[in-house]
Amino acid sequence: MRIYNEDTIAAIASGVTNSGISVIRVSGPDAISIVSRIFKGRIPLTEAESHTIHYGFICDGEKTIDEVLVLVMRAPKTYTREDVVEIDCHGGVLITRKVLETVLGAGARHAEPGEFTKRAFLNGRIDLSQAEAVMDIIGSTGNAALKQSVKQLRGSIKTEIERLRGIILDDVAYIEAALDDPEHISVDEYRETLEQHINSVTDDVSGLISSFDSGRIIKEGIDTVILGRPNVGKSTLLNNFAGEERAIVTDIAGTTRDLLEIPVSFGGIVLNITDTAGLRETDDPVEKIGVERARKKSENADLILYLIDGTGELSGQEIESVRSYVDKNLIVLINKNDVEGSISAADFARETGIDAIEISAKNKTGMNMLCERIKEMFFKGNILENEPVFVTNERHKNLLCESLESLKAAKNSLDSGMSEDFITIDLNAAYDTLGLIIGETPDEDLVNRIFEKFCMGK
């Protein structure tokens, strides 16, 4: 009995963009015969040896769809441990879709999101943390998120957790040996070393936990709100980020009445930007709601970009408004520095004591500086360069918190002079909990999680 429905699935594996080449992956017992049916090449694919590449054409009946390279990989040395065929076709949304449709027409079923991974996991090809990382890749939006997920897929979390577990295991082993053979081995001189080890593992686990916020931001993006008085160029700025006309830009103050949330990729990180209605007193009931929503949204935002028109006068009211956000992650942007005589960042800082960045939303200048500032603010500048291990998965974070509790309990026992056999109780608990993250500790809840995550059907 297979533990999932044993049919053949297909999907576009390369993402639908206008790139040079697209890849369609087919996996399942009939993968080779299905593609063979629609492939015209030198030999039938059913006779192809494993891990070979074949040049030919994908045809729908008499009609040729595309000129392709086909990779035939027979089970079990494949991503899913099933027979897998990959079709490299010409990029372009239309052609790619057409090739996929032909494959589906020949008998494959369109794969659910993550279904290849599900099969890889269920067939023992990858472990749970790797499967989770793949799911994260599927769900992630920005470059950094992708890098982080790919890193996790290669096992950086796993390596780090294994290292920490190794330290704990060595300590426990030493203590156990002494307890089993008290006449030959003494642990009395070991407490200092033990303390050092517990402290260092505790620090590393804490570090991983605090990386979760950065990790979450990498994966889910920075919730960003653009604030400012009406018509200072907020929507133009948003369009700069988004790269196309999304918000309606007019010269009439109060054009943007509702909240518009757009995920954009900015220097490799994702900003979930909400453009807001301009902050001003208004009698228009609809606009009023917009202004109210903008204030609310800014309360929960990770980042506030406060835009000021550099050509206007700095009113006391506006300065006060900016000041009300200094407790948050605030970046003040002075727009329209392309206009002669506009306020400089230095002027603004002298006046208010708050740093600002000069930009021109219209000419798209100052954006690099903004990008650097954001990275500095959220990743202390080191994320993309050093790429430390970030925890991006909520389950991992919860388990790390749980093991941190055990480590603290172990430290407590040590400090209060308890004998080593008590300390190992909590060290063993920490060891097991860390093992749950990388699937090294068997766990009944795991099966439930699999069912949740992969929507396992009949």
Place this chain on the structure above:
Amino acid sequence: MAFFYESYDAAVIGAGHAGCEAALALARLGMKTIVFTVAMDSIAMMPCNPNIGGTSKGHLVRELDALGGEMGRNIDKTFIQSRMLNESKGPAVHSLRAQADKREYSQAMRKVLENTDNLTLKQAEITEIITNKSYDPKEWEGTEVNAAGEEHVIGVKTLSGGIYPCRCAVLCTGVYLKSRCIYGETEQFTGPNGLPSANHLTESLIKLGIEIFRFKTGTPARVDKRTIDFSKMEEQPGDAKIVPFSFENDPEKLQKDQVSCWLTYTNEETHRIIRENIDRSPLFNKSIKGTGPRYCPSIEDKVIRFADKERHQIFIEPEGNYTNEMYLSGMSSSMPEDVQIRMYRTLPGLEHAHIVRNAYAIEYDCINPMQLKASLEFKRIGGFFSAGQANGSSGYEEAAVQGIIAGINAAMKLKSKEPLVLKRSDAYIGVLIDDLVTKETNEPYRMMTSRAEYRLLLRQDNADLRLSKYGHDVGLLSDERYEKVVRKQEMIRQETERLASIHVGASKRINDFLTAHNSTPLNSGISLADLLRRSELKYSDIHEIDPDNIDIPYDVSEQVEINLKYEGYIKRQNAQVEQFKKLESKRIPDDIDYSDISSLRLEATQKLSKIRPESVGQAARISGVSPADISVLLVYLEQKKNADRTHN
């Protein structure tokens, strides 16, 4: 010529520590039992170390006693020194160890066996286990044998052709199967101490399809006490306060004069002699094929493997009051006699030692215990049980606890009742048997506290509270003893409640008391229970300020104190046990076909098919079965459950 004896319910093969407990359990549970031994003088013999207990082994003996076994009572009758090990550590690792008078120990046990109803002793070598599939129809002519159905035991046969029909057989052959003793170039095909080995049974077992291992162990030399200079050694006296092994013995009545053990060390010269002669050691020149235990290495093993260690501890222990022989603990060897004499004589105090018996290694046949269920019955042969060193374990205590479990379960089988299976969270016995039947044994298995995951709950001091119910339920522990445990439990509960209900204020008297005990004085009132939670205060201290001033037996106050003091840890261990039980309670159906689960890795399929674990928890402990395989198994079981539900 084959001839028939009268029939028995059960035959126990071997009268060592496993055989004695198995036979006593069976007979006491009303089963007509016969015990075979190759030598009547070797009943409950201690061929190696002269002590019972030690780290984790002490736990086993107390657990055995709580179930109604004999070893605890027997060592209490015959000990000559008693110590509680690891006393500076937590209560979970306190371990009782007693030096035995070897001859008295053996004779006292023999007396118990000889005076137990339903129990017959017979000196004979068993050569064959007869089943309904393997019997010789000519021999059994006139007897009705049902050859159909599951294979099961119908009798055993002796070397002289005597056939004893029986429904159960318990294999307790220790180190006697095809045993060979070796030191240097000298080899003798005997059991320990020159006793006869059992050379025929292995063949019968192989014919029954049983997989056989060849293991090895060893023992050090014995020296004449009169030739030892004890002034060069450290004396190791017994404890002033003796704790009995058996819960039924009153400590007061057990106090007696004790003998001492002695400590000396090896040195560079010892190691040099060993290194220079290593090629003459049968362990190193490969004339010994059996696998020896890593944790109980011979001295040549220690010197080679831990080359940077300058010296090794050697304990000199008396073999009993009846003899001048002294046991050299920590220095087992299979070196040639001349090397032995030279190396032993390098130890301070042994310069003129006369060796009475040479050290030797012994090789023997045992079975692969993965062929057994947790009840210790062979999976494939009904009514055939196996216990002790025959299962690849080592140690008297490990043997004894397997003996009692095999004996109980043979009796349960005969009575058509459920077997007694202790979980890892119930007892060290549970850990030991689960390890044996689940994990690949590559060397003789020794119990260790580190093997028990929940040892704070499995203390030697609470074995009676944990296990008496099981002993009583199967019918081995008397009503009287069980009621005593129930009363004790109730007293623990009441005393804990009482301490929680009594509050003392921040008076001068109380604070003076606390200061005197290096404990922080009070600012406000506190319960006696909370005071007892402080690590620096003992129950006996609290007694001074207890207004009730009642007299509580020590075994009760000990439990109250441990429960309060380590409450947080105990709670956390209990939570771990709950987690453990989740996977343990996931039963795997008997008829599961692992080859049907195509997602399992090949190695996992093979291991699971061979061992056929009873629960997912057990499956997870099999080496070669990865966590990924377990998730696949869990998913499979879940899907199958769903499928079955849809079908019904």
